[in-house]
Structure formats: structure tokens, C-alpha cells
Amino acid sequence: MRFVVPPTKIPLEDGTAGSLPVLVLTAAHSRFMLARMLPTRTTEDPLLGSWELIRRLGRVPRRLIWDNEKTGIRRGRRHAEGVDAFMGTLATRLVLLPPNDPESKGVVERRNGWFETSFMPAHSFASPADFDAQPAVLCTKS
Structure with missing residues (x-):
């Protein structure tokens, strides 16, 4: 799992526009891909986003491989609070x-x-919900 950031700002519910982080789940062997836009990278949002992507996948992988980046999953040398319980x-x-x-x-x-x-550069998104709906259909075709 990894975060990416859209190259353009997306309209948000409060009337502003922003570039929210996108959590991407990619199955290494099949290259099947799911993505979900999250409000933040704090621990709760990546865990909830992971759960939603796993739910859409329909199965729990034997292991979740994360980039070692600032994701809210790690705090220093330890996992953030709640991560081990979630796993x-x-x-x-x-x-x-x-x-x-x-x-x-x-x-x-x-x-x-x-x-x-x-x-992402080839598509326009009306909202985070619109973004979430488009990759669910399109990312599996390439």
C-alpha cells in the first residue's frame, strides 16, 4: 500500500479545492489495483482506508506491504497506536x-x-467520492 497525490486539486465539500492523499492497494502478481482518497494521513484514515480497500478486494491478503514513508502507520521505530490491533x-x-x-x-x-x-492526469474529478468511484472501474483495465 502506498500514498500518491493527485496532480490537480479536486473540489471538496466545503467549497474549496485541495490535493488529498490517495491510498493505493496493488496486488503484486495480478497488478489489480484499488484506490481511495483519504482526508488525512493520520493513523485512523489509512487504517479505515485499508479496511475499505480490503473489503472491496473481497479477501484479506496474507501480508500488507507498505512503503516506509510518513503514513501514520509508523511512529519512529514502532507501529502507530492501533496498527498492530488492526493487523x-x-x-x-x-x-x-x-x-x-x-x-x-x-x-x-x-x-x-x-x-x-x-x-490521474487524464481524468477530472468532481469530488473525492467521484475520484473513489472512477479508479474502482478503470484501474483494473490497463
């Missing part, structure tokens, strides 16, 4: 990749690159 509830394992190690996730990185440079 235990799902009976899955959290794997945090080493920083700056693209070789450990090459297929996923290429897929994320397509999402950031081809999918």
Missing part, C-alpha cells in the same frame, strides 16, 4: 519496506507510476 484483527502481517528501496517492489512501483502519470 491482528484481520489476521494479516504488516511489512514495512526499507526506505529508498524500489527493487523490493518494482512491479507495484511501475503500476503506481502509471496511476500517477497516466490515469
